[in-house]
Amino acid sequence: MDNETSILSLSIKDLFTKKMITYSIMPFIISMIVLYILFFIVAGLGIDQMTTMDVQTTQTTIQNGVPHTESFQATLAGTAIMKFLMSSALTSWIATFFIYTIGGFLTLYASIFVALIVIGFLTHNILREIQFRHYQDVELIGYSNAFESIFFTLKWVLIMIALFFLFIPLYFIPVVNVIAFNFPLYYFFHKMMTYDVSSNICTKEEDMKIRFFYGSTLRLKTLGLYLLSLIPFVIFFASVFYVIYLGHSYFIEVRKLRAED
Numbered sequence: 271m272d273n274e275t276s277i278l279s280l281s282i283k284d285l286f287t288k289k290m291i292t293y294s295i296m297p298f299i300i301s302m303i304v305l306y307i308l309f310f311i312v313a314g315l316g317i318d319q320m321t322t323m324d325v326q327t328t329q330t331t332i333q334n335g336v337p338h339t340e341s342f343q344a345t346l347a348g349t350a351i352m353k354f355l356m357s358s359a360l361t362s363w364i365a366t367f368f369i370y371t372i373g374g375f376l377t378l379y380a381s382i383f384v385a386l387i388v389i390g391f392l393t394h395n396i397l398r399e400i401q402f403r404h405y406q407d408v409e410l411i412g413y414s415n416a417f418e419s420i421f422f423t424l425k426w427v428l429i430m431i432a433l434f435f436l437f438i439p440l441y442f443i444p445v446v447n448v449i450a451f452n453f454p455l456y457y458f459f460h461k462m463m464t465y466d467v468s469s470n471i472c473t474k475e476e477d478m479k480i481r482f483f484y485g486s487t488l489r490l491k492t493l494g495l496y497l498l499s500l501i502p503f504v505i506f507f508a509s510v511f512y513v514i515y516l517g518h519s520y521f522i523e524v525r526k527l528r529a530e531d
Contacts, residue, residue, distance in 0.1 A: 277522070280404070281515040289399055290510055297388045298506040304384050379455055381506065382499050386462045389509040390419070393466040396513045405521045408528070413477070414469035422465060430458040452500075459499070460492040467516045472524055480523050491519065 284290055394410075401410055433454035440450035468477040481488065495512050499505040 277515065277518045281511060281518055284400060284403065284514050285511045290396070290514065293392055293396055294507055294510045296392065297385055297509050300388050301381060301384045301506050378500070378502060381503075382455060382459060382496075385499075385505045385509045386459060387423075389513060390423075390462065390466050392510070393513050394470050396510060397467065397470050397517045400514060400517045400521065404518070405525065408471070408521050408525050410471055411473050412470045413472065413474045414465075419465075419469075423462070426458050426461045430454045433457060452496075456493065456496045459496045460489060463492055463495070463512060463516060464488055467513060467520050471517070471520045476524055476527050479527060480520065484523065488516075488519070491516065 285294075398410060401408060431454075437450040437454065441447045443450075464481075468480070472480065495508075495515070498508060
C-alpha cells in the first residue's frame, strides 16, 4: 500500500470539506435516534425483570373420574433477592448502575453495527466525490448489486452472532475475554467496510488481487479504525472518514493494477 502518512493526511483534509461534513450528519442523526430508543428499551426491560416475576401454576384433579384443570397466574413484585436489592437505596443504586453500565457497553457495540449499516447507503456518493477530487483517471466500475449486498450482510451478521456464542467460554478468561468479545464485531466491521468500498471501485478480479497481495495491510487498517470506534461516540462522526481513508487506499491500488494492464 502507498505511504500511510500521505493517505491519512489527505483523508483528513477531505473529511473537513463542506460536502463530507454534510455526509457526516446523516449517520450521526440516524444512529443516535436508533440507539437512543434501543438503549432505553433494553435498560427498561432489565429493570422490569429485576422488580417483577411472573408465576404460573397448573393443577389437575380427578373428581368422580372426571379430570378438572385449574390454572393460576400472577405477577409478583420481586423475589426475596430483588426485594432486598430494591429495599435499600444503596443496593438499588448499585443494581441500577450495573444495568445501565452493561447497557452502555451494549450500546457502544450496537452503535458500531448501526453506523456500518447507515454508512453503506452513502459509500457510493462519498467515493464518487473522492474520485472527482483526486482520481478522475480511475473509473468507478464496481461489481455489487442490491441482492448480493443483502445476502453478504446477512451472512456476516450470522457468522458474527455464531462467533459471539462460540467464544462464550473465553469470556471468563482475563485479557483473552477482551479479544474474544471484540473479535466477532471486528470481523463484521472488516467485512462490511472493505466490501462497501471495494465493490464500488473495483472489478471482482481487482478486488481479489488487492486482498491477495495486501490483505494483511487492509486488516491492519480496519483494525486501527475499529479500535478508534471503541471510543464512545467517535463512530458517529468518523464513519465517513473510514470510507474516505479506505477509499484512497483502494483507488491507489486500482490505479496501479490498471496501469499494469
